Amino acid sequence: xxxxRRRPESEAATHEGAAERQELFNRIAPVYDKLNDVxxxxxxxxxxxxxxxxxxxxxxxxxxxxxxxxxxxxFLLSQKVGVNGKVIALDFSxxxxxxxxxxxxxxxxxxxxxxxxxxxxxxxxxxxxxxxxFDAATIGYGLRNVIDxxxxxxxxxxxxxxxxxxxxxxxxKSTSQLISTIQDWALDHIVVPVASWYGLTSEYRYxxxxxxxxxxxxxxxxxxxxxxxxxxxHYEIAGGLMGNFVAKx
Numbered sequence: 001x002x003x004x005r006r007r008p009e010s011e012a013a014t015h016e017g018a019a020e021r022q023e024l025f026n027r028i029a030p031v032y033d034k035l036n037d038v039x040x041x042x043x044x045x046x047x048x049x050x051x052x053x054x055x056x057x058x059x060x061x062x063x064x065x066x067x068x069x070x071x072x073x074x075f076l077l078s079q080k081v082g083v084n085g086k087v088i089a090l091d092f093s094x095x096x097x098x099x100x101x102x103x104x105x106x107x108x109x110x111x112x113x114x115x116x117x118x119x120x121x122x123x124x125x126x127x128x129x130x131x132x133x134f135d136a137a138t139i140g141y142g143l144r145n146v147i148d149x150x151x152x153x154x155x156x157x158x159x160x161x162x163x164x165x166x167x168x169x170x171x172x173k174s175t176s177q178l179i180s181t182i183q184d185w186a187l188d189h190i191v192v193p194v195a196s197w198y199g200l201t202s203e204y205r206y207x208x209x210x211x212x213x214x215x216x217x218x219x220x221x222x223x224x225x226x227x228x229x230x231x232x233x234h235y236e237i238a239g240g241l242m243g244n245f246v247a248k249x
Contacts, residue, residue: 035198036072039191045072047169047242051138052076054235054246055167061135062086064159066124066152067142069093071100071117073169077138078113087117088134090127091142097121125151129159136160139168143245144214153227153247160249166229171207172236172243173214179240184208186241220245 036044052073057063057080065074068089077087091097097119108114122128124139124146137156146152156166174180187208195204215223217234224232224247231248 035195035204039194043238047237047244048072048076048140050237051140051167051169051244052080054165054244055136055138056165057081057085057136057138060084062133063088064127064129064134064137065089066127066137066139066156067091067145068100068119069096069140069142071103073138073140074100074117075103075107075114077136078117079111081116083113083116085116088120088129089117090120090122090124092121092123094121125155127155127159131158132161133159134161135164137164137166139166139170141170143168144170144210149215150223150227153224153229156247157228157249162249164249166224166247166249168220168245168247170243170245171211171214172238172240173211173216174236174240175216175218176240183211183241187211217243217245 040047055063055077057077059080059082061081062085063077063081065071065077065087068074068091071089074087074089078085081087089100091100101119104114104117104119120128124142125148137160139156143149143152153166160166171183172179174183187204191207192201192205195201217236220234221232224245229247229249232246234243234245236243
């Protein structure tokens with residue numbers, strides 16, 4: 001008689017945590033882009049351009065955008081690699097991907113380069129791509145939300161070509177008490193109250209705990225080297241409120 005294997009408690013907890021975060025991003029998908037503009041006063045667009053530059057993506061490259069959300073980094077990558085390049089964009093949120101695909105259809109009417117993006121629903125810790133596939137990769141505000149960050153970095157290392165770079169943009173978990181205090185104040189008194197107007201109080205209150213549970217720049221550098229990247233460097237931007245981490249395969 002066949003027997004079923006009981007999932008270990010740690011594995012079950014990881015699965016449940018990932019499912020909760022997937023549902024969270026499904027819920028915020030309709031207003032995600034609007035709130036990004038409001039909270040950053042539009043500055044997130046500049047930070048994302050910097051992140052793309054750090055990735056080293058160039059004309060004709062095949063590149064990967066993990067945790068692509070509604071596609072901001074994917075569209076910027078598309079411009080970089082041009083009509084002869086290819087952008088593979090992956091996210092675990094079906095609703096975010098639907099928003100991204102809708103934006104692509106509209107933007108492609110005026111710029112054919114955007115047709116080079118292909119959307120995948122998938123998991124950052126189990127990338128469905130062969131080894132040494134991509135010339136560059138990005139993750140925007142996503143690695144912080146991955147339960148097993150080490151496994152995600154192992155996967156990124158695997159699918160990148162030797163010498164290729166990974167560029168990760170996210171909130172900075174600062175070691176400065178002043179920066180942390182400013183960050184906490186902004187989340188408590190600006191981000192969450194504004195999000196509450198859209199009925200998303202709990203969804204954006206989660207930001208504070210997710211930053212507390214994230215890795216510092218030094219910890220990210222150490223982890224990347226541990227999984228096999230040859231170089232790793234974390235840059236603080238936006239006065240230390242944000243950070244961009246770059247790792248070379």
